[in-house]
Amino acid sequence: MDERGEAAHGADGFGLSEDDVRLYRALRRGDDDLEADDPRLENLRSVGVVFTEPLTDRPSTRPLPHVERELIRRELDEVERRIRRIRRIPSVLGALDRAGAEVRPGTDAIEIVEGPTAVHHLLHNAIETSTAVWSSQTRPRHAERLATSTVRDVALLERGGVRYRSLYPTSARTRAPETEYARRTAGTGAAESRTSSRRFPRMVITDTVALISDRRAGEGKDEPAIAVRDPALLAWLREEYELHWEAADPWFPAPADGPSDRGLIERDILRMLSEGGTREAIARTLEISPRTYTTYVAALRARFEVRTNEQLMYELGKRQRAGVGDDDNDNDNDG
Known part of the structure; x- marks a missing residue:
């Protein structure tokens, strides 16, 4: 513990404070007359560098190589214990999943x-x-x-x-x-x-x-x-x-300024043509027959005064760039 009564963790990660290190140095030198049950030795005992000498009943220090081997063994034991716990996770969750299914009979997702x-x-x-x-x-x-x-x-x-x-x-x-x-x-x-x-x-x-x-x-x-x-x-x-x-x-009620029903279909045909859609794909998507598709496209070509779909796309793009748009087909009635 430090001066504020808080646990101080050194760079070694085992919770030894600067006071612990000074106390260890004093024990090694024999400069400090400490009792075996002195609470200041708690951290040093937990690491394993201090023990009670059986003959003198006084605190003493262990050789650091011995402490190192013991700490490594302790950490490896902890790793093995955690690995065993990790291996149990699937079986535990599996049991919970089966238990959850049992309380929901007949409610398959x-x-x-x-x-x-x-x-x-x-x-x-x-x-x-x-x-x-x-x-x-x-x-x-x-x-x-x-x-x-x-x-x-x-x-x-x-x-x-x-x-x-x-x-x-x-x-x-x-x-x-x-x-x-x-x-x-x-x-x-x-x-x-x-x-x-x-x-x-x-x-x-x-x-x-x-x-x-x-x-x-x-x-x-x-x-x-x-x-x-x-x-x-x-x-x-x-x-x-x-x-x-x-x-x-x-659909109902339709927006007062919205396109007609025919205008909506023509709008969708123009959009899908600009995206590279084929006659078959467009007719299938719009749920119309190929003949009906041909009728709509023919009307669009006549409105734009062109003969091919390529020219139709060119004229549409030119109007959009000019900001004219294709609002004139919105006012057509269904036919």
């Missing part, structure tokens, strides 16, 4: 749900107990099934207690069933729909479970779904959804 009946049953139960539902549809919805869903969802939204967010591809604006669903659900004041040309997964997220299309099987009538229940994964899926949502275009 991820499972595959086969068939539309099982998917719809799970989804219906989840929506009935949720306060918010986030959905994204990546392909055209069946008209008759969507009409049934419209009646059910409007009744649920008007009852209160739940809010909907629905994300569609931009091409959905040109299809009557999706347009009617978006308009009627928005009319309840508890739902909002947006559209985007960016690729996003087909899924429905509720408070307790998310159902995602199993892309390994491809999208189809009887496609399986991946059910996710883990709270951390659900939070991550909601964050991913929000990224797509913030970049999407409001």
Whole structure:
């Protein structure tokens, strides 16, 4: 201990203070008449350089080579003990993991749900107990099934207690069933729909479970779904959804100064053409047929007074550099 009563740690890392060193020097010289139980010898004893002589019952010093060997042996024993503890970590954590799984029966974080009946049953139960539902549809919805869903969802939204967010591809604006669903659900004041040309997964997220299309099987009538229940994964899926949502275009009510439905699709075609997209890739992303794509591109070429896509990109770039933009296509009506 130093003058302030605090432990002083020397450069050797064994807690010997300058007072300890002076005391050791005095013992070696025989200049200090100390009793064996003198508390000032505590640090020197802990290092092993001082011991009690059995014959005289007086404190004495050990040879430093002997002390060195003893300290090294002591440190190696400590290292071996810690290595044994480190080796036990996987088994201890494994036991805790198994114990945690035992108290959560039947709540697997991820499972595959086969068939539309099982998917719809799970989804219906989840929506009935949720306060918010986030959905994204990546392909055209069946008209008759969507009409049934419209009646059910409007009744649920008007009852209160739940809010909907629905994300569609931009091409959905040109299809009557999706347009009617978006308009009627928005009319309840508890739902909002947006559209985007960016690729996003087909899924429905509720408070307790998310159902995602199993892309390994491809999208189809009887496609399986991946059910996710883990709270951390659900939070991550909601964050991913929000990224797509913030970049999407409001549908109903549409912004007063926003582009028309046709203008949105033309905007997306121009953007993807500028990024090097092919006809097949653009049509697949926008969920439109190659023939419809050709019709849109032909209209764009006529508007820009060009004959090829390369000339179209050149004229678009020239207008953007001049600050003119392509706002004139925003005022076109759907045709």
